[in-house]
Amino acid sequence: MKNIKSNVVLRGILLAVFTLYCLSSLTCYSSPGDLGISDGQGLRLVILNYHKIGNYNDFYSVSSKQFSEQVDYLFNNGYAVISLADFRSWRQGEIELPNKVFMLTFDDGNKSDYETVYPLIKERGLKGVFFLKTKAINTEGYLNAAQIKEMSGSGLCEFGSHSVTHRNVNTLSKKILNGELIDSRNTIQSITGKDVYAFAYPNGMWDEAAMEALMENDYQFAYTVMPGMNDLKTNPLELRRIIINRGVSHKIFVAWVERDEKLYKRYYSAMFKKASRDGLSAVAKLCEEELHK
Numbered sequence: 001m002k003n004i005k006s007n008v009v010l011r012g013i014l015l016a017v018f019t020l021y022c023l024s025s026l027t028c029y030s031s032p033g034d035l036g037i038s039d040g041q042g043l044r045l046v047i048l049n050y051h052k053i054g055n056y057n058d059f060y061s062v063s064s065k066q067f068s069e070q071v072d073y074l075f076n077n078g079y080a081v082i083s084l085a086d087f088r089s090w091r092q093g094e095i096e097l098p099n100k101v102f103m104l105t106f107d108d109g110n111k112s113d114y115e116t117v118y119p120l121i122k123e124r125g126l127k128g129v130f131f132l133k134t135k136a137i138n139t140e141g142y143l144n145a146a147q148i149k150e151m152s153g154s155g156l157c158e159f160g161s162h163s164v165t166h167r168n169v170n171t172l173s174k175k176i177l178n179g180e181l182i183d184s185r186n187t188i189q190s191i192t193g194k195d196v197y198a199f200a201y202p203n204g205m206w207d208e209a210a211m212e213a214l215m216e217n218d219y220q221f222a223y224t225v226m227p228g229m230n231d232l233k234t235n236p237l238e239l240r241r242i243i244i245n246r247g248v249s250h251k252i253f254v255a256w257v258e259r260d261e262k263l264y265k266r267y268y269s270a271m272f273k274k275a276s277r278d279g280l281s282a283v284a285k286l287c288e289e290e291l292h293k
């Protein structure tokens with residue numbers, strides 16, 4: 001119960017920051033920055049997190065138009081889109097990447113992934129990473145196995161685990177958590193025939209025990225919903241993602257992507273206090289790291 005409440009409060013803080021930020025004046029950014037090839041140190045990876053795209057009556061949905069504007073901004077400002085496999089190969093020193101890159105991620109496995117996102121991905125030459133809560137596959141409002149198979153077969157869409165039941169991983173016993181990690185992976189792999197090595201924390205919650213369980217089960221990457229940039233120093237089990245929802249105007253989108261100091265400081269100060277109070281030490285530690293960047 002405490003964790004459910006805690007989620008609501010965490011989301012509340014995020015919304016409050018958005019609102020405050022809308023009201024305050026913003027620094028304008030003219031980007032691009034150099035487009036050199038990353039030697040490992042210079043790479044700056046922005047990961048965006050979407051849920052539904054299209055006309056839905058849902059706070060965690062954005063219109064196709066907003067999505068396209070956001071992608072346009074990134075392309076126009078010198079960012080290149082990469083897949084998770086690209087990021088993994090880069091981390092292993094197998095390939096080089098431009099310094100400014102972005103990754104698109106979509107959580108939960110909503111049917112809009114197939115109906116709206118997949119056509120946009122094909123049309124615009126994008127790549128996407130989709131995190132499935134596997135219990136929902138083949139149920140109303142969610143992707144079915146045939147759609148997942150088709151998207152995966154296109155080579156443009158990768159699939160990761162978002163657990164089986166979408167419970168907060170920090171509330172589960174080790175045995176149950178292991179089951180969530182193993183069963184969700186098996187389900188996805190049986191549909192796509194491809195390896196699953198990435199996880200997105202349900203509701204953005206995690207702790208040290210969850211990271212250990214992920215490592216023990218050979219997951220190489222895990223995605224939070226803490227905003228920020230990713231580079232070679234980022235813990236691969238604590239990847240930063242910027243959540244895009246209806247509250248994110250274009251101005252705020254740019255401020256998150258370009259790491260507006262005032263916005264980040266405000267967000268992470270509030271989040272640090274909250275996480276410390278709730279004994280969420282992994283979250284508090286990440287907040288501290290971000291505050292000292």
Ligand SMILES: [Zn+2]
Nearest residue numbers: 107108202203
């Ligand atoms: Zn989710």
